[in-house]
Amino acid sequence: MAGGHFVSQGGSGNYEGRVTPFVVITCLVAATGGLIFGYDIGISGGVTSMDEFLIKFFPSVYRKEKDLSGDSSQYCKFDSHLLTLFTSSLYIAALIASFFASATTRAFGRKVSMFCGGIIFLCGAVLNGAAMNVTMLIIGRILLGVGIGYANQSVPVYLSEMAPPKIRGALNIGFQMAITIGIFLANFVNYGTSKMKENGWRYSLAIAAVPAIIMTVGSVFLPDTPNSLIERGQQEKARAMLEKIRGTENVHEEFQDLLEASETSKQVQHPWKNIRQRKYRPQLVITLLIPFFQQLTGINVIMFYAPVLFKTLGFGDSASLMAAVITGLVNVFATLVSIFTVDKFGRRALFLEGGAQMLICQIAVGCVIASVFGVTGEGTFSKSLGNVTVFLICVYVAAFAWSWGPLGWLVPSEIFPLEIRSAGQSINVSVNMFFTFIIAQIFLTMLCHLKFGLFFFFGGFVLIMTTFIFFFLPETKGVPIEEMNRVWKAHWFWGKYIPDDAVGLGHGKPTSHE
Numbered sequence: 044m045a046g047g048h049f050v051s052q053g054g055s056g057n058y059e060g061r062v063t064p065f066v067v068i069t070c071l072v073a074a075t076g077g078l079i080f081g082y083d084i085g086i087s088g089g090v091t092s093m094d095e096f097l098i099k100f101f102p103s104v105y106r107k108e109k110d111l112s113g114d115s116s117q118y119c120k121f122d123s124h125l126l127t128l129f130t131s132s133l134y135i136a137a138l139i140a141s142f143f144a145s146a147t148t149r150a151f152g153r154k155v156s157m158f159c160g161g162i163i164f165l166c167g168a169v170l171n172g173a174a175m176n177v178t179m180l181i182i183g184r185i186l187l188g189v190g191i192g193y194a195n196q197s198v199p200v201y202l203s204e205m206a207p208p209k210i211r212g213a214l215n216i217g218f219q220m221a222i223t224i225g226i227f228l229a230n231f232v233n234y235g236t237s238k239m240k241e242n243g244w245r246y247s248l249a250i251a252a253v254p255a256i257i258m259t260v261g262s263v264f265l266p267d268t269p270n271s272l273i274e275r276g277q278q279e280k281a282r283a284m285l286e287k288i289r290g291t292e293n294v295h296e297e298f299q300d301l302l303e304a305s306e307t308s309k310q311v312q313h314p315w316k317n318i319r320q321r322k323y324r325p326q327l328v329i330t331l332l333i334p335f336f337q338q339l340t341g342i343n344v345i346m347f348y349a350p351v352l353f354k355t356l357g358f359g360d361s362a363s364l365m366a367a368v369i370t371g372l373v374n375v376f377a378t379l380v381s382i383f384t385v386d387k388f389g390r391r392a393l394f395l396e397g398g399a400q401m402l403i404c405q406i407a408v409g410c411v412i413a414s415v416f417g418v419t420g421e422g423t424f425s426k427s428l429g430n431v432t433v434f435l436i437c438v439y440v441a442a443f444a445w446s447w448g449p450l451g452w453l454v455p456s457e458i459f460p461l462e463i464r465s466a467g468q469s470i471n472v473s474v475n476m477f478f479t480f481i482i483a484q485i486f487l488t489m490l491c492h493l494k495f496g497l498f499f500f501f502g503g504f505v506l507i508m509t510t511f512i513f514f515f516l517p518e519t520k521g522v523p524i525e526e527m528n529r530v531w532k533a534h535w536f537w538g539k540y541i542p543d544d545a546v547g548l549g550h551g552k553p554t555s556h557e
Contacts (some may be wrong), residue, residue, distance in 0.1 A: 058297040058523065060289030064208055067214070069288070072261040074217030076198035077158055078103040078254035079164050080191050081225020082342065085371060086247050087130045089233025092354055092363060096244040099125050100177050108263075110312040118420040119491035120354075124175065124484075130293060131483035132181050136188025137195065137475035142468065144196035145469035149314075152202070154262050154272045156197035161259030164190025165252055166246045172249025186253070190477075195472045199456035200464060204268035205288060208523045212385035212453055216378065219449035223378045227371035234364040269298075270461060273305040300525045314466040322545055325464060325537035329516065330455040331469050332352060334475035336480050336508035337451035340401060341501030342443045345370065345436060366379055366433050377444035390450055391512065397446020398509030402502050404439035407500030418494055433541065447508075451475070454516070457524050 090096045097105035104123045148156045174180045183389065198218050207215040232250055236243030269288070272281035281301070284296045314353030318327055353363035385393060410431050416420045452471075459467035489497050517534045519527065532541040 052444070053274055055286045057296070058208070058289070060207055060297075061290050062210055063288060063290040066205055066288040066289075067206070069265060070162040070202050070214040070217055072203070073157070073198055073201050074214075075254070075261055076160070076258050077163070077218040077221030077223040078193040078228075079187075079194055079251070079258055081222035081227075082229045082251050082254050083133065083187055083191065083225075084222070085226035085229025085367075086233065086251065089127065089230060089237070089364060089367065090244040090247050091126060092397070093233075093237055094333055095241065098131075099167075100174075100525055101181060116275060118416065118494050124485065127484050127487055129177070129180055129184065131480045133188035133191065134476045134480035134483060136185040137192035138188075138473045138480065140189040140192025141196045141469045141472035141476065144472075145191040145465045147193070148197050148200065148271075148468075149274065149465040152199040152267045152275065153197045154265045154267055156193050157201070157262035157265070158259060160190045160193030160197070161255050162190075163193065165255040165259065168249060168251035168255055171251070172245050174245075174248070183248075187412065190255065192472060192476065194466075195452075195475070196460055199452045199471075200468050201265075201268055201409070203453075203456045204525055207289065209521055211457060211524075212390070212520065213382045214510075215453045216385060216449040217384045218452055219444075220375070220378045220382060221224045223371070223374040223444060223448070224502050227375050229367070230364070230368040230371040234361070234368050237361065237364055263407065267279045269301055270305075273301055274461070297523075300523070303462075304525045307462050310462070314463045318463045318466050318470070321540055322542055324540045325472070325531045326458045326463075326467060329458060330471045331474055332508075332511065333451055333455055334471050336504065336511070337447050337475065337477055338478035339501060339508070340443055340447050341405065341468055341482075341498070342440070342448065343479055345440060348420075353433075358424075370437055370440050373440050374444045377441035378449060380441075381445040381449045384445070384480035385449070385453070386520060389515060389518045390454055391518050393446045394450055394512040394516065395509060397442040398505055398512065401439050401447075402505045402509070404435050404442065405498045405502035405505065408435050408439070409495045409502070411435070412498065413495040416456060416495065420494065454519065458527055459524075460527070461525070465493075 066337075091101075094105060097108070102121060107123075108120045123167070144156050147159060164187055167183045167188075167190060170179060170186060174183060193290035197216060202215040202218060203211060231246075233247050236247045239246070263382045266284055266287075267280075269281040269285040272278070272284060282294065283299050285298055285301070286292050289297070317323070353366045358366060381393060404434050411428060415424055415428060455471040456468055486497075489500070493500060515536060517530045517537070519530055522530055528541055528545050532543075532546045
């Protein structure tokens with residue numbers, strides 16, 4: 044049949060235990076790693092819309108924005124490769140860093156990767172706040188990117204391993220929740236610093252040190268996951284930690300599954316080579332395509348460039364920043380919807396509903412912009428049409444925030460067996476960062492050349508990705524991550540890639556051979 048469906052856990056999948064305050068608090072602290080990513084996404088577009096920042100670092104963009112260059116097209120006001128390099132350089136750094144983070148995470152544990160990410164991000168925030176030229180800005184951005192690469196590689200894996208299966212989705216989405224809070228706070232900070240007479244942009248950039256400190260200090264006090272402790276040969280500590288996070292001493296069954304998964308992991312000497320094996324094909328395809336599609340929803344062009352986009356649509360400086368604050372707030376509350384529904388309705392339902400809602404909004408926004416600017420880029424928005432556009436963008440952001448936003452991190456982090464989990468998450472982060480870099484680098488140029496058609500371009504990809512989810516993503520709600528092969532084996536398409544001995548006769552144990 045078309046589409047995947049939930050498979051009963053069976054056998055050893057029904058672990059005992061309860062949701063303990065300890066595991067909830069631990070996961071909330073770990074999820075703050077998302078703050079640094081979110082704050083950075085939100086801060087970039089705000090400072091690049093501030094006149095003082097543009098005059099100091101990008102004077103040619105400032106002249107074009109103020110019509111001092113003779114170009115009257117609203118679509119092309121911010122088209123500058125140097126300006127987009129300021130935004131996008133972070134993501135290419137995060138891409139490269141994620142591969143080093145994979146080795147760190149596997150050798151030293153998830154919390155060490157979080158700590159390293161926080162320290163490096165802190166250094167980048169200080170350098171950006173003190174920047175005197177574009178070179179300092181770019182170097183600071185690269186350091187921020189390295190920190191984000193480490194955090195995004197380790198935090199989702201940490202959350203998936205600590206959380207009980209029945210609320211794994213909600214706790215893992217805490218990471219996305221932190222991202223959305225970071226975006227909102229950044230938009231709010233930008234609105235406040237834009238009122239300052241001078242150096243407001245410095246405060247916006249330097250305040251990134253605050254979430255970095257929160258993550259760094261938090262990681263010092265976090266316990267390691269049982270999976271990570273077993274992976275590093277600390278079995279007694281691992282069992283004690285499992286008992287603590289499950290709230291019961293009766294964890295023998297789950298602990299044995301973790302031990303067997305670890306034994307399999309130790310037999311895999313080259314996870315980057317093994318991940319290409321046929322039996323891992325379903326997980327590899329999903330973890331390549333989900334972050335790819337996530338970026339081609341077009342969401343980051345809204346989050347990076349919200350103030351710039353609203354200024355392009357004719358909003359004033361303060362109005363454009365306030366509109367960005369509003370979309371950021373919508374993002375936060377819509378993510379709460381995902382937290383409370385992902386383990387009730389499942390991943391597929393949210394993916395499909397969110398995709399349909401985003402598609403409708405993108406087509407509508409494209410039509411509204413076409414009716415005002417046409418192909419010449421000349422025209423002005425009336426107040427009513429401007430408000431309609433902000434409303435449509437908010438509905439679009441809400442759809443993303445309860446679907447592709449959190450699930451783009453949750454699903455890849457929960458589908459890999461232990462032996463290739465760090466490598467798999469690195470692929471997820473690197474693909475995400477690569478296409479974030481590409482979209483951030485070319486968006487303003489695409490807006491200049493595709494004009495209102497840009498929204499139809501992203502809408503076309505939303506249609507493709509929603510169709511892909513319908514046919515090829517099985518439901519993973521409530522399935523222990525060490526039992527996930529059962530889901531793939533039962534799927535109408537992916538089942539042929541999973542050997543029978545990878546599922547086992549009632550236990551779902553992963554194996555090290557084809």
